[in-house]
Structures are given as C-alpha cells and as structure tokens.
Amino acid sequence: MDDSFDAPRQSLLDVVQEKLQKQGKTVVYSRLVYVASLEAKVTDKEALQAFHEQIFASSRPEDKPDHTGMLLVFPNCFVHVIETQTKHILSFLRELSKISAADRPYGGMRIISSTEDIPARVFSQWFCTFCTAPTQDKYETIQKEELVTCASDINLKFIKFGKQLSEMSEKEVQSAMQDLRAAYVELPTTNQVVGLILSDEPPTLEEFMDIYDCPIDIDLDSENVWPMQIPITFGNQ
Structure with a gap:
C-alpha cells in the first residue's frame, strides 16, 4: 500500500502553515483575542498576570517568549490580545x-478573533494593566446579528x-498604563x-x-450510505 495512506493526518493549522511556507513565508505572525469572566471581583492585575506569564513560559520552555499584546483586566472580566508567531499561539x-x-482563575472563555498572517505587530511589548469600571448584577447577551460587529x-x-502606544515615549506609556x-x-x-x-456563538x-489543532476529518457522503458503494478500481486488477 502507498505510504501516503499511513501519513499522520493534518490539522487545519498544518494545512494553513504548509500553504504559507509554499508562498515563501517562513515566519508567520498571528493575533488572537479572547475574553473571559472572573468568578470573584478583583481590584488588581497581579494574579492574572502571574497566571498568564506562567503559561507563556511553559509553552516555550527552551526559548525566550517573544509575544506582544495586552492583558486588560476589569473587576469582573478581561480581554487578552496576543501577537506572536502562529505556532507559538497554538503552543x-x-x-x-x-x-x-475548574483550575483556571476565570471562566466563560470565548475566543472572539483570530487573525493569521498579520502584516505587522502593533504592540511593542506585552502589557498587563488593570482598569476600574462599574459592574452590574445582570448583563445582556450580545445578539447573534450584532456579534461580528x-x-x-x-x-x-x-x-x-497598540499603534498609539508604540508611538509613545517610555514615560508616556507608563502614564497611559496608570490612567487608561x-x-x-x-x-x-x-x-x-x-x-x-x-x-454561545464565539x-x-x-x-x-x-x-484548529485536531486532524481534519473529511466526512464523505458515500460513508454515510448503507450498504457502502463498491469502490471504483483503476487499471487492470
């Protein structure tokens, strides 16, 4: 039998990266944005910052992390933007x-944006900051027709x-982080x-x-019919 039948199955990410490599793009950067809720209200960024820094370190134990972006913590939720090589985002x-x-310091995580092969990173480093904001006992779900917007x-x-911060001096950035x-x-x-x-949509x-990280499972119509169709043979058997 042809060895190609025994080759490992590819994930969607593998297919995308293979296509980009054929285009001559050996280093591909992506941007990921996700949101999550906090079970208990917080008044600072410290615990979430330490948690995410540990995940970054664990995902690349032999390399120095090169991610940029922002972890913006509110009292009851947060938004995390990550910019780095596509393979490192998956790691x-x-x-x-x-x-x-149950062991994550937050719940209800939803990935709201994933952009591969971005033209450039807009953040100069990875920022983590806390922003005070009023909270409510009840929130309205974003409706499906408004979700993408x-x-x-x-x-x-x-x-x-990110672009605005990249144009600031170090002193201006520090000031911005203190009063977002x-x-x-x-x-x-x-x-x-x-x-x-x-x-429930994101x-x-x-x-x-x-x-993105599981092998692609192509479901053929012929596999859903019983009895199965007789395979087509080619050439002289």
Missing part, C-alpha cells in the same frame, strides 16, 4: 487547555491602541466584554482547539 493555547476549567470593534480598538481611560477613551466596555462571554477554548 500557548495547548498549555492553557491542559489546565482544567462587536467582536470586530474590540479587535480594531486594540489595534488602534484618559489615555484611550475608546477602550471596550464591560457591557461589550461580558455580553460576548454570555453568547468558540470556547476547547471548541477552537477542535477546529
């Missing part, structure tokens, strides 16, 4: 998926903010973030990994 998510949902709006706001609302009035609201978390971590 990060694999490490994250090893931790049971809301997720795109958050993604574009962070792209714009004054530095950038277009920050997403907790209503937007929690509304996306409550929606994929969870597990659903995202099933799509």
Whole structure:
C-alpha cells in the first residue's frame, strides 16, 4: 500500500502553515483575542498576570517568549490580545487547555478573533494593566446579528491602541498604563466584554482547539450510505 495512506493526518493549522511556507513565508505572525469572566471581583492585575506569564513560559520552555499584546483586566472580566508567531499561539493555547476549567482563575472563555498572517505587530511589548469600571448584577447577551460587529470593534480598538502606544515615549506609556481611560477613551466596555462571554456563538477554548489543532476529518457522503458503494478500481486488477 502507498505510504501516503499511513501519513499522520493534518490539522487545519498544518494545512494553513504548509500553504504559507509554499508562498515563501517562513515566519508567520498571528493575533488572537479572547475574553473571559472572573468568578470573584478583583481590584488588581497581579494574579492574572502571574497566571498568564506562567503559561507563556511553559509553552516555550527552551526559548525566550517573544509575544506582544495586552492583558486588560476589569473587576469582573478581561480581554487578552496576543501577537506572536502562529505556532507559538497554538503552543500557548495547548498549555492553557491542559489546565482544567475548574483550575483556571476565570471562566466563560470565548475566543472572539483570530487573525493569521498579520502584516505587522502593533504592540511593542506585552502589557498587563488593570482598569476600574462599574459592574452590574445582570448583563445582556450580545445578539447573534450584532456579534461580528462587536467582536470586530474590540479587535480594531486594540489595534488602534497598540499603534498609539508604540508611538509613545517610555514615560508616556507608563502614564497611559496608570490612567487608561484618559489615555484611550475608546477602550471596550464591560457591557461589550461580558455580553460576548454570555453568547454561545464565539468558540470556547476547547471548541477552537477542535477546529484548529485536531486532524481534519473529511466526512464523505458515500460513508454515510448503507450498504457502502463498491469502490471504483483503476487499471487492470
């Protein structure tokens, strides 16, 4: 039998990376944006920052992390933007998926944007900051017809903010991190973030990994028919 039948099955990510390599792109950067809720309200960024830094370190034990982006922590939720090589984003998510949902310091994680082969990174480094914001006892779910617009709006706001930070001096960046609302009035609201978390439409971590990190399973119509059709033979048998 042809050895090709015994070759390991490819994931969707493998297919995309193979295509990009054929185009001569050996280093491909991607941007991932996800949101999550916090079971208990927080007043600082420390615990979430330490948790994510550990995941970054575990995902690349032999290399120095080269990720950029922003972890923006609100009292009851957060938004995390990661920019790095596509393979490193998947390594990060694999490490994250090893931790049971019960052991993560947050819940309701939803991936709202994943962009491969971005033209350039907009953040100069990885920022982690806390932003005070009013919270509510009840939030409204973002409706399906508004979902793409809301997720795109958050993604574009962070792209714009990243570019703005990259043009600042170190002193200006420090000042911006201390008063985010004054530095950038277009920050997403907790209503937007929690509304996306409550929606069933954006994929969870597990659903995202099933799509991008599991072998592609092509379901042929002929396999769903009984009795199965007789295979077509070629040449002289």
